[in-house]
Amino acid sequence: MLQFTIEHTDPSGARAGRVVVRGRAFDTPAFLPVATQASVKALTQRELTDLGAQIVLGNAYHLYLRPGLEVIRKAGGLAAFMAWSGATLTDSGGYQVFSLAPLIEVSEEGVTFRSHIDGAEHFLTPEAAVEVQHEIGADIIMAFDQPVGYPADPAAASEATERSDRWAARCAAAHQGASDQALFGIVQGGFDAGLRRDSAARLSGLPFEGFAIGGLSVGEPKDLTFDLAARTAALLPRERPRYLMGVGTPSDIIRAVACGIDIFDCVLPTRLGRNGTAYTRTGKINLKNSRYQDDLAPLDPGCRCEICATYSRAYLRHLYKCGEILAARALSYHNVHLYLRLMEEIREAIRAGRYREFAAEMLAQRIENG
């Protein structure tokens, strides 16, 4: 059972609240650092706790293939396996099956695919995807869906969306009474407002404890992303948490919060960190740029994280150029710090009823730079 308390609603539509699920709590709007394979890349669980992360996201597709369910079950579930004391959420693997694994066949019953690791054939149904997530044991689990790529052929988008929604109903049925985990449905519909409306309507009628908006931020123009996110969010049950999957940059999150989104996840802070890019208050800086060669300033002069208190851009650039692991660690840490501080500021602005002004100010600072 998941409890969601909306403590403040801002004139913009942004909401601030709190989710409690199986005794673990997180504040919303929340950002979930991504621990695809049971590790937020380059960081320790203790660092994540120190940075204020309250929930992380694992991926059922990856964890099912490696290390496999038996090891995770023996360890006592995902959180125990990775020694994480906060809340956990697993994505069902729908996105990965359709994007990462070589597909063999998609039928009404389910999907046959090959493991991207060893090529072994697997067959996954919506019921099996829920069962896998029961075994992995995250606090929040996701329905098994079939996303649509961008641009989308209208007939294919319609077919995939309708099938996703039928799969959602099968997931809900498989979950009912079987676990105290919270199951979220995922609205699809490609880039068609009508398909999304239909999908939101169908899913709203199912016993989900939260609703995700999937299949956005996959290459479409940003204005389309936020138009569809806002329209879809408005159709979802007000009293349930809304999760915009895979979004996004700090600017994306600032915009999406005004659409009434409560939960976000994204690999960007750690992926860009590994690639030498640091987020700052005013946008991104890329340490590959030779201007930082002898720059003794911290990554972000306004930042209070341990990295900015300790190391210079010149040193971190040197580490990046040398391929030193400390570069990935330092930039990932700093970027996740920035994301989690941003979420705190977002929640404060909502509580103060000044989210619109806050968002305008922040977006103006960041310009076109992330």
Next chain:
Amino acid sequence: MLQFTIEHTDPSGARAGRVVVRGRAFDTPAFLPVATQASVKALTQRELTDLGAQIVLGNAYHLYLRPGLEVIRKAGGLAAFMAWSGATLTDSGGYQVFSLAPLIEVSEEGVTFRSHIDGAEHFLTPEAAVEVQHEIGADIIMAFDQPVGYPADPAAASEATERSDRWAARCAAAHQGASDQALFGIVQGGFDAGLRRDSAARLSGLPFEGFAIGGLSVGEPKDLTFDLAARTAALLPRERPRYLMGVGTPSDIIRAVACGIDIFDCVLPTRLGRNGTAYTRTGKINLKNSRYQDDLAPLDPGCRCEICATYSRAYLRHLYKCGEILAARALSYHNVHLYLRLMEEIREAIRAGRYREFAAEMLAQRIENG
């Protein structure tokens, strides 16, 4: 000026003491984690301090090529550049020039080589190697030497050793009066006790503040290593610190301390850590081994480090198999912890006058396993 106080000498010949150089102190026997490129791979400087590291080793060859002297000078020297508050030592780069860089010409004057990074041609003399290390600014710097590989041709070994010793005299002359850094000489001599004796005698007559034994642990049998280390150490000034370069495994260090060695450095704890190998009290374990797949025990049940208090072998093996950075971090941290605890135990055993018993016990536990 370097002060070396020998506080205890054990019946075995092992010594425990303290080095103070430019206001920074470290206890001996000391182990230096290796920060070749101004970073101990996978670890932060704060972690090193928390683990009890008092001094780290950088490499003049690497730092001269990248980031270059100008950046390091502008940052205020190596320690300031890397934000390290302990002591620092740089190797001269002799070993790297002769092992890593494509050599062009070796003459009495110096060495012409190509950068292993961009192929650019560089000419390095003993005087220049000292000057480079003055710029880098470590507390302890090393003479520029020409090591001999194993096995060694007698004539070539003799020629290289005599040239190394002439270069050592030129390094001492270039250093005299030019810096408050402490310059160490490096005894060479290949695998010939006579050559090593001659080299030790020549170097002992020069104004070095410490003496290294170089060119060992490069593939020769272990008994030869320790025979030559012991013979050479015995010929070096008693009151100056003795440094066995590039050594070694925990067992190697335990043996070499009994030869009267005070200082060690080695890449093994971090290199093996990145390769999935953890040192334990009783030897090494390699997480690649499938027996650890569902092993919920810590890396080393007797270890008190944060990694062993937090993560299981099964989890760390999973991270290693997935190529997660946290695997490298965790194993490097654990291994450096083990090395630094070992050095503490070594110093305690010497202070208690029971080093021989301690060494016998420890070596019996470790058997042939590191």
